[in-house]
Amino acid sequence: MVDSLRGQNLLSLDDLSRDAVVEVLDTAESFVEVNRRTIKKVPALKGRVVASLFYEESTRTRLSFETAAKRLGADVLSLAVASSSVKKGESLRDTIATIDALGIDAVVMRHASSGAAEQVSRFVPHVRVVNAGDGLHQHPTQGLLDAFTVRQVLAERRALDGPSTGADLFEGLRVLIVGDVAHSRVARSDVAVYVRLGAQVRIAAPGTLRPVGAEEWGVGVVDELDDALAWADVVVMLRLQRERGTGSFVPTLHEFTRAYGLTVERARLLRSEAIVMHPGPMNRGVEIDSAVADGPHAVITRQVANGVPVRMAVLYLALAGAREASGL
Amino acid sequence: MTILVRNGMIIGSTASRTADVLIRDGSIAEVAERIDTPAGATVIDAQGCWVGPGLVDLHTHLREPGREEAETIDSGARAGAIGGYSALVAMPNTEPALDNAALVSYVLERGARSVLDVAVAGAITQGRLGELLAPMGEMARLGVRLFTDDGEGVQSASVMRRALEYAKPLGVRLAQHCEEATLVAGGSMNEGPLSGRLGLIGRPSLAEEVMVLRDLELVRLTGAPLHFLHLSTRRSLELVAAARAEGLPVTCEVAPHHFTLDEGACSTYDPTFKVHPPLRSPEDVAGVRRALVDGGCDAVASDHAPHAPELKDLAFDEAPAGMLGLEHAAALTLEALGGAEASPQRFFELLSRSPARIAQLRHEDDRVTLSGHGGEVSAGEDANLVVIDPTARWRVDVRQLQSRAHNTPYDGRELTGKVRATIVRGRCVVIEGQLA
Amino acid sequence: MAHEVIERVEDPSSVVIIGLQTGGVPVSRLLSDDLAAIAGHPFVLGVLDVAFYRDDLDRRPLPASAVTDIPVDLTDRTVLVVDDVLFTGRTVRAALNALSDWGRPREVQLAVLVDRGHRELPIRPDYVGKNLPTSRDEAIVAGPDGVWIGERE
16 A cells, blocks of 8 residues: 555555545645646646557546646557457557557556556556556546545535645545446445545445445445435445346346436435535436436536546656656 | 486385385386396486375366467476376367367377377367267277366256266266356456455356266266366365265365465466466365365366466456466475475375376276376386475476466475476486486 | 835836745735835735646655646736745746746746855846855755754755
């Protein structure tokens, strides 16, 4: 576990201490200001090369990362491998070696296999690796921007300055994560970050979508969603992939929505101050009703907006001082 | 060729004694306390060493035909000889599978030109697809005595039943890779809290135990003998031990990685540690180690599974399963048996005598083309011997392996117990720990 | 110092005072108060964190980032950059880089509480509280309450 992201890879939020997480949140605050300027750019990473290597297509996350890198003054090499001629089964080592030969300082990587970012980090130890989602395992920047959004919202409500609160606003905060937790890297990252920051976390999922060994995650597992909704300060709705709702895990999408969807009716059970979040993209009408997604509890657009400053913070911390730190 | 093995501790199945062994024309000519050195004889100084029957591996993947970039019959045999083996049983999951006499002949013939005895395990079903029986009769006529679809188990209960019924009068033995396919689908490591945290789909231990239970009942029904390959859980071993106690004709083997490594090794997503059945929980590992000592398992088999390096560079869930084993099985077994406290009888029982019995490669078995293994070390037997220094310390270096592949999980590991010499059919193939 | 500023600046109403994080901020506030007292009207005050503009990011421990708040477009204004200690000049140079993102000032002037020498760049202060020659091994802390010199650890 590291106490700071300075000069480090970001592979999993399990690896960050509370101080490390808070440092990212505080740094992101500065970048929110940068993003409000007319000239949304600082030269902190000028001359650095950041490669984005997305084996799984995700226009939104990739653009968010690339924008973050460019606003730090870095050069960006964009490889949307999903649509290139690289076939599944090409060795990770070969792909990264090819890119590394061009001289890169960091790679932002998304892959369908859990652990791929960690494997790549072993092939190129001199390159900083930022995991943009690896299989079912982790999506660390999503967890960080979710926590950042929560702190931002809570601080605003209490007329406080976010960074001055450190992790205080999370102490005892009631967070409920709902949906396909077993297959969700966002869920794993969210659990890691909220637990680390001192929140109380519960998960609600159909029996077949609960992760093995959830008892050891430091979370509660609820069988009654409605009670949990009334308990929660923050509700995170996870996307249910359509393939999972066709009978092998969940009989039908309809049954899933009836039992676990955040419908308009269920939203009435929420406390007035409850925050509703979703990592996107949403399956409107499946795990969340449109009216709720667009309603007063939801902070989904803020989550998206916070993606760039949080990713700027991550790249800045991982890279800016890094030449000295990176195993010379 | 004449060889004199001098001053070693001869390990019999029930007793040990210090003696010299004289080998002539492929057989053991004499075993006595002091034998004069005949002219022209190669002398092997076995002082401080164990001298026992050459090791026999029930479970080696030689990859030829089809995957020669990973290993060939020749290179695998050399790896085996360095590991102290005088015989290997080659698994049939080659490309194409060894499911007929022509392909079995091919492997036997190439094996005959290698440095040790290569026996062949034929497939149970055609193409190893688990549906139609393979021609076990014609393969048995060539000397095949073990049949398995290894890589996978035979999933259908009725196919397995029929295979057992068919095999029984042939006097051959079936062997099963126990993992219920639907329970392990998509899984790449042991199912448990660790797999949940790592985001890897798991292969539950139940998948192995459920098939063990089923097959034990099929053995009870048919009376045909069955050998369980690479059992990896405490419960599997307990089930087989209980059945054996009841008198059912069942045997089982364990692989060194299942008593040396646990699932924690997968935490860094290094595909070197990916294997089927997977590395298990520490509790299961402890159970396997106990079975080595208390007789719960009959044999140690390497499950030597070479893979081309670029394949082990794939993502963890995409990489092929399997790790190397021939060159380190002996030392790892010695370590698990207690190192200095290890019983040499138990060592040779697990690595040589029991496997020779199960594979029907003993002197008294009907072997067709191969020589006899796993014997007492007495005059008249085929000279298949190993000389092992049980106290020699050494470090595993992946660059020094005989295998063409490099996927060993033990690189850098310190081991105790080194093969000094391996004698196959009366010829020294390994001397001073090196290939002759 | 405030009197000097008033004397030398052509158009006091166009002045924007920018305090550099973190040491220059309290100094800039004091200066701004003093100026307001003399001129009879408040001055626009901003803060600038130059952490992201430094040219030596890979040589020093990464600085923690702090608030930047520049409330007006700086084009055609007279910018008065305020810091506590002027040393190598790199912080001021970073500030000059940063300020260009907020417009094109007519003029930029520099006020520091203490000038300790050892410039590495052609930067000179317009207003200095005190010249204090020091050796490179010394560390200096300067603020509204006073100046301390000690040995660098």
